[in-house]
Amino acid sequence: MIFNKLITSLISFVVFCSQLVASGSITGTITYKGKIPKLKKFDMAIEPVCMQKHETDPIRFTGRSEALVLGDGNTMGNIFVQVVSGLPKKEYSSPETPVILDQNGCTYSPHVLALMVDQPLKFLNSDGLLHNLHTLPEENDEFNVTMPKFLKETIRTFEYAEGMFPIKCDVHPWMGGFVAVLDHPFFAVTKKDGVYKIDGLDPGEYEIEFWHEKLGTRNATVSVKEGDAQTLDFVFKR
Ligand SMILES: [Cu+2]
Incomplete structure (x- = not known):
């Protein structure tokens, strides 16, 4: 009897706690509207290994296709989405899990x-070819690392927060x-399906920024309630 009561109180306590920390999320799909520019082909003739890797995927030869990656219904890949205001002022710990950038098919x-x-x-x-990694940041230290064909991996970290910079x-x-x-951890990058999700947000009003390498940035505001899954779709017009 006492045991049952104890269990019941424990369950109510857990439910109470989970309600206290119920965080919200923002999710959406990004699409493109406008004229689709003509795609220029990469000339990879100097690297037959890379050319072969793209034989079955000729779209990857097209230089500008990386800048404009569209899925069914003109959903957009390579869009960087981040919360730019509305977050509580606090320090967020960084994950120890590395992010992977593969040099594959040049x-x-x-x-x-x-x-x-x-x-x-x-x-x-992955190419097993000579590459070099040259970053062009403004806040962080620039690096220029040779990646000889026998070097399978190398790891770097960045000391300062900084917006998109080229590599x-x-x-x-x-x-x-x-x-x-x-x-902070409230960001996402879309794949070809244009879908992003940012979760773990406290209730509040947030400003979201969408970045595309050619079209620049666009902003939108969204209000997240406790435990709420807000939808914020976005259309990049050109
Ligand atoms: Cu290279």
Whole structure:
């Protein structure tokens, strides 16, 4: 009897606690509206290994296709979504799990990535070719690392929060990508389906920024209630 009561109180306590911390989320799909620019082809002739990797995926040859990756219904990939205001002022710990950037088929996979301050960024060299990793940040230290064909991976971290900056390979002029460093975990990068989700948000009013490498940034505000899953779709118009 006492045991049952104890269990009941324990359950109510757990439910009470979970309500206290019920966080909200923002999710949505990003789509493109406008003229689709003509895609220019990469010329990878100097690297037959990479050309072969793209034989079955000719779209990946197209230089601008990385800048405009569209899925069914013109959903947009490579959109960086982040909360830019409304967050409580506090320090967030960085994950120890590395973010992976693979040099594969002489392209960066992913083309756009975001990670937290001090979170490891692990660069892989699946191509087994000579690449180099050259970042062009403004706040963080620039690095220019040679990745010889025998070097399978190398790890770097970033000291300061910073918006999107380019990374490029000086060996293959078409290879380029973008990296952003954040001091909070409320961000996402879309894949081809254009879907993003940011969760773990306290109730509040947030400003969300959508970034695209050519179209720049757009902002929207959204109000999140306790335990709420808010939908915020966005259309990039050109
Ligand atoms: Cu390269």
